[in-house]
Amino acid sequence: MFGLTLKGLLARKVRLLLTAVSVMLGVAFVTGSLVLTDTVNAAFDQLYAGLTKGTDVSVRSKAAFTDTATMGSPKPFDAKVVDQIRKVDGVAAAEGSLTGFALMLDKSGKPIQPGGAPTLAAGFQTDRELAGGFSMRKGRGPEAPTEVVIDAGTARKQGFTPGDPIKIMFETGGQRQFTVVGIAGFGEADNLAGATLATFQMSTAQELLGRSGQFDTIDVRGKTGIKPDELRSRIARVLPTGLEAVTSETVSSEASKSVSDALSIFTKIFLGFAAVSLLVGSFIIWNTFSILVTQRSREHALLRAIGAGRRQILGSVLAEAVVVGLVASGLGLGVGLAVAGGLRGLMSVIGMELPSASLQLHLRTVVAAFAVGVGITVVAALAPAWKATRTPPIAALRDAATPAKGVSRWRLAVGGLLFVGGVAGLIRAMSADSQVAAAGAGALATFFGLTMLAPVAVRPLVRVLGAPIAGSVTGGMGRLNAARSPRRTASTATALVIGLALVVGITVVASSVKASVGDVVDRANKADLILKSASQFAPGFPSGVADKLRRVPEVGTVSEMRFGVAQIDGATTYVAGVDPATVDRMANLGVESGSLAALGTDGVLVNTDVATLKGLRVGSPFPVKFAQSGDRKLRVAGTFTDKTLVGSSYLVSLDTYNANFSERLDIAVLVGARKGVTTEQVKQAAKAALTEYPNVAISDSAELKKTQNDSVDQLLGMVYVMLLLAVVIALLGVVNTLALSVLERTRELGLLRAVGMTRTQVRSAVRWEAVLIAAVGALLGLGLGLAFGAAFSRSLASIGIVTVAVPIVQPLVCAVIAALAGVVAAIFPARRAAKVDILRAVVTE
Amino acid sequence: MSMVKSPSGVRTAARVVNATKLYGRADSAVRALDNVSVEFQGAAFTAIMGPSGSGKSTLLHCLAGLDTLTEGQVLIGDTDVSRLNDADLTLLRRNRLGFIFQSYNLVPTLTAEENIVLPLRLGGRKADPQWLAQVVTAVGLADRLHHTPAELSGGQQQRVAAARALISRPEIVFADEPTGALDSRSSADLLRFLRHAVDEYGQTIVMVTHDAVAAGYADRVLFLRDGRVVDEMTEPTADRILDAMKGLGE
Incomplete structure (x- = not known):
């Protein structure tokens, strides 16, 4: 039986490939x-393992919690601790280290800001190991x-060599000049995962980073023969409270974990797109197999008549699905x-620099690819395969053309x-606002309901x-053929x-977001100028900017x-210091109860929605866990x-923040x-005052x-790029x-050609279809997309979408393009249809 | 559309000259037509008979421009069919020829009337209402025009096909075993209509058949064997045809 399936498949390589492609992209x-x-x-992993090489144990402040966002900022501690550690038996060498923020400027004075990676300052360690x-x-x-000393990546890209002058900015103060040595x-x-690094003498670094006499960590190397764990516990015994000793293995695995945490969002988004394209693909598989089963009903009936069991028919159809799935997975x-x-x-093009390693193809990935590809294909082919087993043997003797079945009452209901x-x-x-659940359930139900009703x-x-084209003979035929098998x-x-519903829906949400941004800025902002980092990847800009402005x-x-x-409450979140x-002179916060003045050094202003949710009111105790200072x-x-x-x-005062x-x-x-100064005037003045801060973007509200x-x-x-792939898959389905x-209508096409239809007319009819x-x-995608978009925009009010804007032109253009793409989808089938051998189509039997 | 007049004054609707058709490769070629030359008179009903494999269908297909000769010429009127490209052949079939096949003559999505006027519509023309009414009445389908093929009997379907073949007033109608899938009563209805078309409208019809009764409706019967015309009969009757067929070894 399987041999028969395989032979059948190989005879139809093009179709096999086309079908497989629909799953392949997912x-x-x-x-x-x-x-x-x-x-x-x-x-x-490679990078961190390399970095911690030569170090057995690290000493650092205990962090109240570690999280992706807190990595690399342990609380500094007294540098004298290093002397105590050096005295511990088994320690061969110990040296402090310090890292912080330093933004280098290139030779034309522009900030060297890598995408996604930090700009670091560090103290130079004299112990090379x-x-x-x-x-x-x-x-x-x-x-x-x-x-x-600067990193080789920056040196290479910006053309710095020893002896060159270089300007660098820190958390406080303006630009300072150094010499690259x-x-x-x-x-x-050449660099640390894309980060830039400026390394100074340790004492200079301490001064520049505002941590005189302090270290972030102390790196320790043990004498030969002593195990890191043993060394760690010996050191731990002499440490003052608030410090901990950890092995370098712990350090590098923590670092790796934080990276994979950060990446997991990206993976999830990508898997989301995979789900969408697989859903689209499964419809195409289901459709293809339904058509194949119908076309082969005579063959199946014949097999049944000569003694094949239902299970064998089921097996042969599913075996075909498995082969399609295997091909799809492999591709x-x-x-x-x-x-x-x-x-x-692409990530490095848009500024997210990643360390290089050869592409990692793990067994897990291969297994996942084949499980998903074969699984989806087989599941989608199950219903058609089941239908195939229902073919009565007598159908072999009847003329094959089975009339299109109506839609069952059950399905309609x-x-x-x-x-x-x-x-x-x-x-x-x-x-109503914030009905995310209603929007989600509504969208799903509408989609599946529509799927079931679509044949009607x-x-x-x-x-x-098709009314506008019904007048032409080919248009009329295309129209008739498109309605010929409603299910198909x-x-x-x-x-x-x-695909289209998602594209249109997201367009609506995006335009709502844009309209909201405008409204929000108008409503919330009272400032003439808003200063932000010029790069969205930068963690912020020096406080020297504010100091300088106060003097303008x-x-x-x-x-x-x-x-x-x-x-x-156990969840990591952002806290703003204001x-x-x-x-309140610069922004409309809408303080409802209490006051900004009451913030002091231990107060928190809580968003009203959150306060209501958590049952908080003015005066309620509010415990917060900070990474460096712990529970407060x-x-x-x-x-x-x-x-x-x-x-x-959550808003705290700057005093609380700084503490x-x-x-x-x-x-x-x-x-x-x-008073009396226009926005434009103050903007020019601020620009003139901040020439040495090229990393700051000054904008007015517009x-x-x-x-x-x-x-x-x-x-x-x-x-769009991701979703358009789903649309492309759908067009492959067409x-x-x-x-x-076309294959099914070979005879009809031959007849049409015989009575005088030109090849051009045949192609045109297929194109119209x-x-x-x-x-x-x-049309359906457009309607659903607009409804989805409007519903979701409204329900996402809590994340700042205050205005629902339904664009008309863009979605309409999308829909028209999708419809016209039918022309492209028709190229290959139309060519096949036009090439039908008249004689063989009409005369044989 | 000038017609070639033969010396006797009867016009010749189509001719094949030294027609040879080989199937397959040179070393194992099958000679379906072997140097056949034959004329088909206008306004006459010609039947082509012969045992299976005699080349009768091949002759019809080559005449109708559905297949091409290996050697020789096919002339419809004075048009050399063997010199036409696909587009010209299509126009020839649409405007100057009519077809009735053994089965599957109709487009299932179109109604009977739409099927009948299809060749005209493909050429962007409208049917002459009088002519349409006349043909439809003659085939006895006036009350069936808005039915789809699935709603018609086999005999009715073949009569729709016959009406379609006549609608463009073609120079020749080619019929390939038109009664092959019909019962005797339906066959008789169809053949009477074809006879009627020849007698009343001066239609030229060339029909391939293996049925002596069907061939009996023709003015002239050609007998083929092994790709050659071996016999010819005018004013045939079914009995005489059967005798002749026996002589051919069938």
Whole structure:
């Protein structure tokens, strides 16, 4: 039986390939995301292992919690601890280390800001073994306060060589000038996972980073023969409270884990796209196998007549599905590898630099690819295969043309219920804020309801959509053929509906976001200027900016804002530090109860929604866990409604912030003009005052809206690319369906050719059929997408979507393009149809 | 459309000259037609008979421009069919020829009427209502025009096909075993209509059949064997045809 299946498949290589492609892309997404994650993880593992080489034990402050966002900022401690450690028996060498923020400027004065990676300052360690992978490539170490060693990556890209002057900025103060005396690499890598690194004499680093007489960590190397664990416990015994000793293995595995945590979001998004394309693919598989089973009903009946059991028929159809799945998985695996390679390249293009490692193809990835590919294909083919077993042997003797079956009452009832219920859910989500659950359930129910009802809707839809072309003979034929097998047309169109509904829905959400950004800025902002980091990857900018602005005569108010990570009720979240004296002059916070003035050094302003949810009121105790300072007992100083400008549900005073975080970078500075000074005047004055801070972007509210919109568009662009793939798969489904239909209609096509239809007319008829099928999908996708988008926009009010804007032109253009893409989908089937051998089609039998 | 007049004054609707058709490769070629030359008179009903493999269908297909000769010429009127490309052949079939096949003559999505006027519509023309009514009445389908093929009996379907073949007033109608799938009553209805078309409208019809009764409706019967015309009969009757067929070894 399997031999028969295989022979049948090989005879139809093109179809096999077309069918497989619909699943292939989904598998490629799965493979691509897994390979990329593994590759990046492997690269970071390698990197951290190299960095900790030569160090057995590290001493650092105990952190209250470790999280991705807190990595690399342990609380500094007294440098004298190093002397105590050196006295411990078994210690061969111990040396402090210090890292912090330093932004180097290139030769034209622009900040050297890598995408996604930090810009680091460090103290130069004199013990070369403890320095681990850090090795001098050129020149020498820093020996004077004005000397610096920079990483080889920066040196190569910016053309610095020993002897060159270089300007560097720190958390406090403006630009300072140094001389490059050495270039360092990290093993084979030119930089640390894309980070820039400026290394100073240790004492210089301590002074520059504002940590005189302090270290972040102490690196310790043991004498030969002593185990790291033993060394660790010996050191731990002499440490003052608040410090801990850990093996370098722990350090590097913690670091690796934080990287994979950070990457997991990316993996999840990618797997989401995989799910979408697999759903689309499964519709196409189901459709293809349904058509194949119908076409082969005579063959199956014959097999049944000569004694094949139902199970054997089922087996033969499913075996075909397995082969298709295997081919799809194999291709998907290959394409996925290529995609992973391409994405790695793309990430560095958009500024996210990753350390390099060869692409990692783990067994897990291969297993996942084949499980997903074969699994989806077989599941999608189950129903058609079951249908095949229902073929009565007598069908072998009847003429094959089985009339299209109607839609069962059961299907109508369930589909109708789902659709009506779904629409009700969507309407509910559209008419009230924050009904995410209603929107989600409504969207799903509407989609599945529509899928079930689609076969009924196809005939009238095709009739209406095809009305304008019914006058021409080929258009009329295309119209008739598109409505000929409603189920087939429906399931082909459904694949397109999924992709298009998502594209249109996300367009609606995005335009709502953009409209909201405008409204939010108008409503919440009272400042004339908003200063932010020029690069979205930078952690902030030096507080020197605010100091400088305070001395500008045109400036009336300067309000700084800082951001930090803390744990509240066990969840890691952002806390914003604001200046209670000035912030309400620059932003509408909508303080409902309590006051900003009450913040003091232990107060928190909590967003009203959160306060209501947690049952908090003014005066309630509010425990917060900070990474460096640990548990602090704060209290609720008040509630506020508008968090859109501050971007956090928890506000503390700058005093409280500074007491619990060691960073001194501002995330934003709000500036108000002195009375009688125009926005334009204060902007020019601020620009003139901040020439030495090229890393700061100064914008008025109109410019702020524009930058925000640009970043929405950028994100949208990436999402579009992914979803358009789903649309492309759906169009491949149209190709497949048409190719099969053409094959099924060989005789009819031959007859038409015999009585005088030209090849051009044949092609035209097939093209119209494709366009109509695509148009049905486009229309339904457009409708669903608009409804989904409106419902979700409204339900996402809590994350700042305050205005629902439903664009008309863009979605309409999408739909028209999708419908016209039917023309492209028809190229191959139309050519086949036009090539039908008249004589063989009409005469044989 | 000038017609070639033969010396006797009867016009020749189609001719094959030294027609040879080989199937397969040179070393194992089958000679389906072997140097056949034959003329088909206008306004006449010609039947082509012969045992299976005699080349009768091949002759018809080559005449109709559905198949090409290996050697020789086919002339429809004075058009050399063997010189036409696919597009010209299509136009020839659409405008100057009519077809009735053994089965599967109709497009299932179109109604009977739409099927009948299909060749005209493909050429962007409208049917002459009078002619349409006349043909439809003659085939006895006036009340069946809006039915789809699935709603018609086999005999009715073949009569729709016959009406379609006549709708463009073609120079020749080619019929390939048109009664092959019909019962005797339906066959008789169809053949009477074809006879009627020749007698009343001066239609030229060339029909391949293996049925002596069907061939009995023709004005002239050609007998083929092994790719050659071996006999010819005018004013045939079913009995005489059966005798002749026996002589051919069938």
